[in-house]
Structures are given as structure tokens and as C-alpha cells.
Amino acid sequence: MGNQSTLESVGMKLFAEQYRDCRVLITGHTGFKGSWLALWLTKLGANVFGYSLPPESTPNHWELLSMDISQYFHDIRDAETMAKTVAEVRPEIVFHLAAQPLVRRSYREPLETWSTNVMGTANLLEACRHSPNLRAIVVVTTDKCYENQEWAWGYRENDRLGGHDPYSASKAAAELVVNSYRKAFFHHAEAPLLASARAGNVIGGGDWSEDRLIPDLVRSLTERKTLLIRSPSATRPWQHVLESLSGYLLLGQKLLQGKTEMTGAWNFGPETEGNRTVADVLEGLQANWPKMTWQTNDQPQPHEANLLYLDNAKAKTLLGWKPVWNFDKTLEATGQWYRHYYQNGQLSSEAQLAYYITTARIAGVEWAFS
Template sequence: MEGLGVKLFDDVYAGRRVLLTGHTGFKGSWLAQWLGQLGATLTGFALPPATTPSHWQLLDVPATDLRGDVRDLSALDAALARAQPEIVFHLAAQPLVRRSYRDPLESWSTNVMGTANVLEACRRHRGVRAVVVVTTDKVYANQEWAWGYRENDRLGGHDPYSASKAAAELVAASYRQGFFGHDGAPLLATARAGNVIGGGDWSEDRLIPDLVRATSRGDSLEIRSPRATRPWQHVLDCLAGYLLLGQRLLQGDDACATAWNFGPAAEDNRTVASVLHLMQAHWPQLAWHVSAAAQPHEASLLYLDSSFARARLGWQPVWNLAQALAATAQWYRAQADGDAPTRRQVDAFVAAAAAAGMNWVAS
């Protein structure tokens, strides 16, 4: 990358035509920034940003910015015809559990039919060589086990969000087996990450954005489940997994055309209360209380086992939870002062990955 003297992901994205759905969202905008820094010829396809402020609108990514709904197959066809992508990263989704309870059909139509439409459009455009469909850690039939879910564990979902994402995994598997099994067809993988944190997230009903809003107002943060345990990780860690996976698919490694977990180290599976205590080092004024209102069902215990990605891809997290929270707090503080340090944080993450000897960084 520029100024760092390193080669990332075997330089496979330099000059590569990439279509990214959901580029106006939290994770999508971070991926757009990184792809831009990698020299990709990027086209984004998404609805307008769902929040104000918007991370995407704070960036200056060299990309063709197309607006549309993944539930509209004709719009997707037009986007692929224009972009002529060699690889597609599908991140567009309805990503919120509580919102899925309020409007379940939105989640089902976006997450299931939206994924089907993306894959159908890829099937129709012969230049596509690789597809990475991003789902979630919540695709598993959660048994509240004290060990991590592996990629071959049973899919399921109690709430509409989780169930619709599990169904998206089935859609992807169907396209992989039914349409993408012949020579010249795209190699298709799915990626399941943990509870992703980082600057630029202003979504509703997420812990860090809610914390930022509450502390900026001087309010006590209302939390729902202080003892709920989640696999917390920085957004750049899971994106490194997606990019590494995309690299391998573009290089023709058909063994990678399957499902993958990209979760944090076991010690970074922490309770909500534990994360809040750690965040007090960065926001000493942070105060919180537990909501007395009845809440819709959410899993209380969730772990991911990412040993498959570690063994087969050589992927592992770069930043631990303390580092991820420090970077997140630094991003929001800088943004409050009129700066959005996304590019610098990508560079800092890459430098840390190089120092740690990650296999996707070469001098």
C-alpha cells in the first residue's frame, strides 16, 4: 500500500474490477476504503446511507457509486453490466436483530431474495470469477453452547434476522451446487464474522453507537443484556478475512468455495458488561443502567470457532479486543473534532499485521 512498502493479498486487487453491494453501510464503507487503497476499480451498489452521520459520506473513495435495491434484479443486472466485475463482495443486508422483529418481511426479502438476486445476476454475467457472500455469526442454530460453532454445525435462527441470514447461506449453497459447479463458473464462498465494532457505525440498537450517542448527550446508556456474551472484533479483522478469501478465489482455489468463520480469539468473547468496563478507559464519563422493559429474544451466549480459517487460509486476528476498542474510541473522538481517520487506521492495521507476520502482507 502507498507509503507502507508492502504487498497485500498478493496484489490481486490492484486494477481489479470489483462490485461491492452495501458500500454505503458500516462494514461496506470500510471495505470500500480498503479496496480503494488497494487500487481496485470499484463499483458500489447500495441504497442511500441509512444513518446521519454516514461513514460513507465522510470518505473520499474513488468508486462508481450506484444506488439501488438488491431486491431489484433488473437494477442489479444493470449494475453488473456497467461494472463488469471479476469479483463481487455481497454485503448489502438488513443487519439489525431488533429491526427484524419490527419488520420481518424486510429482513426476509432483503437478506434472502436480495442474495438470490445477486447470485442470479452473477450467473448471467460470465466475467464474474469469484463471489464472497457475507452473512453473520448468528446463522447457527444457537444451543447456548460453551464452545464455538464450526462451519459444519446446523444452521438456524430464532429471530427473523438470524433466520434470514441462515436462509441466505442455503441460497448460496444452492447456487454453488446447482449453477456454479462447472468449469468457468464463479467460485462462491460465504463468510461469517462476529460482533463487529469500529468507527463510523451509527446504527440503531448496537452497543458502541448507542454508547457514543449517550455519552455525547451526557446520558446514562440503557443496555438490554449485560451478561450476554459475544465474539467482539474490529471491522478490519473480518475484512482482512474477506479479502484473503477473495484473493484465494480469484487465484482459482476451488477448495475455498465454501463457508468460513472469521471470529476473534477465544479470550475476546466477552460479556456486554465487560466491554463497557473496558470502554470506560476511553470514555470515563460512561454510565449505564439495565433496561427494565421486556425485550425480544436474543441469544445470550455465542462463540465462533475460526480454526478452519486459521488452518486453511492462515488468517487470524490482528488486533485484540483492547486494541479494537482503543481504535474505535480514537476514531469517534477524531470524528467529533472534524476528522475521519479511516485511511490512517487501515494503514495502522496493515502495519500491525506486517509486524505480526500475517501471511497476507509481504514486504
């Protein structure tokens, strides 16, 4: 899938070079998406700073990457420390990914979920409000922030927000915080431009989180156990982690360029063919892992949505963003990453990033030619 030299040759003139020498703060940089984002931004020539709790899992993608960036290990619920850090870093753009991101954990720890996802977001935006060098903020929420009606069509950015479980509801509330700060504090000409990003069910190599399909599958294979599946018929908008990150980076580029019309909420979801059931994902991965087995868990489970789609028309039409990898390629890349790690003890993250960029150029995606 390529190599490091390939990444350096194709990865340095993307996104109109807005990130070269740019001071970028990532909250949640030790997480699954945050670690991939830090890798990509570093390759784009950015000066990256991280703010997060230490990684929870062993192994974890962040520590395996062994990246040399300035990082701060604090809780985003600590408003005073957040303010001091933002003042010290003096970022030009902030990507806010830090969150309690798990549905089932939100049932066990609802107060932690609400305080992290809502007040954590408010703490960050309040700190940003007093940062004179800041030009742009991208707050990452989730596709689950919509009030789920079990519709057979995709949710659009202007559909009603809401949530049944504490995770979904807290992310909907975080969107309200973002909208409030945009209108109340970031409306004048010198204010940073603020947008939110809602991605689908993101998968890819390097995720070892609890209660997620792919990490659970990987653990079952390494421990030689049968995977228990909660909802094999549940449909989600599956996409590779690099798809969502290309959307965040493109959105950030437009904000850094001062395009005020790019503020607001944005969906970054797969094409319709990426809306598949859990069973479809497992069957697709089995082509890469013939040894995997699973069975349905018949025990009562906390409520989770059955149907969930995203409408990505706004991002495609107004941002010029579009998905690069289809469903099959997403599963192939994910399976290959984990196989390479467990068989060889090596990361293929840089090689996969280079390959993704090359594929984007072949597909004629705008950000890959900037």
C-alpha cells in the same frame, strides 16, 4: 496511528496484489463494513463499484470518506436493476454485504428482513450467473446464522444453521441460497468460485447504526444521556471491523487465484479472549471515555441469544488467516476513532488502516507480506 503516506507505502502490495486494477463490485458499500471495505480496496488499487441504498444515518462513514467511486443507489430486491447493473459493471469479484443487519429491526419489519436478506442474495447470485467476466463471489452473512444452542464452545462451519429472530433465520436461509447456487449453477469449470463469510460482532469507528452497542454508546455520550443496556451479561465474539475485512479480502484473493478448495463457508472470529460480555466491552471503553455511564434496561426485550462463539480454526488452518488485534486493542482503536472525530471533526480511518496493516506485518500475518 500513522498517516496517509504510511498507508500508501504498506497497503499496495497486499493479498498477492490480486486487487490491483481488479474490477470489484461491493453491495452495501454505504454501510459500516462496506464503507471500510471500499476504502481498503481503493488503497489496494482496485477499480471499485458500489451498489446500495443511500446511507440511513447522519453522520455516516461513507459520506465522510468522500470517496470517488462509481456507485448505484438501488434496492437489491429489484432483480431487474440488479441484473442490469452487474452486466454494466462487469465485475471480476463481488463482495455481497447489502442486508437488513439488525436483530431488533427484524422483529419490527420481518418481511423486509426476509426479502432483503434472502431474495436480495438470490437476485445478486442470479445476476452473477450471467456475468461472463466474473471470477469470484464472497457473500457475507453473520455469526448468528447458526442454530444457537447456548454452547460454551465455538460454532464450526459444518454446524446446523437456524435462527430464532427473523434476522438470524434469514441469514441462515441466505446461506442455503448460496449453497444451492454453488451446487446447481457454479459447479462447472468456467463458473465463478463462490464462498460465504461469517464474522463475529464487528465494532470500530464509523458505525452509527440503530440498536448497536457502540453507536448507542456514542449517541448517549454526545447527547449527554445515560445508556440503557439490554443484556449486560450476553457474550459475543467481539472484533474490529478490519479483522473481518482482512478475512474477506484473503478469501477473495484465494478465489481469484482459482483455488476451488476455498469455496464454501468460513468463520472469521476473534481468538477466545475476544469472547466477552457486553459489560466487559463497556468497562473497557470507559478507560477511553471516563464520562460514559450506563444502566440496565429492565423492560421486557425481544429474544436474543445469550452465548455466541465462533470457531476460527478452519480459516487459521486452511486460509492462513488469524486475528491481529486483541480485545483491548480493538476497544482502544474504536474509542480513539470516535474521540478523534468528535473532538477534531476529522476521520482517522486511513491512519487506523495503515496502523492495522503495520501491526499485521509485525505479527507475521500471511496476507500482509504477499
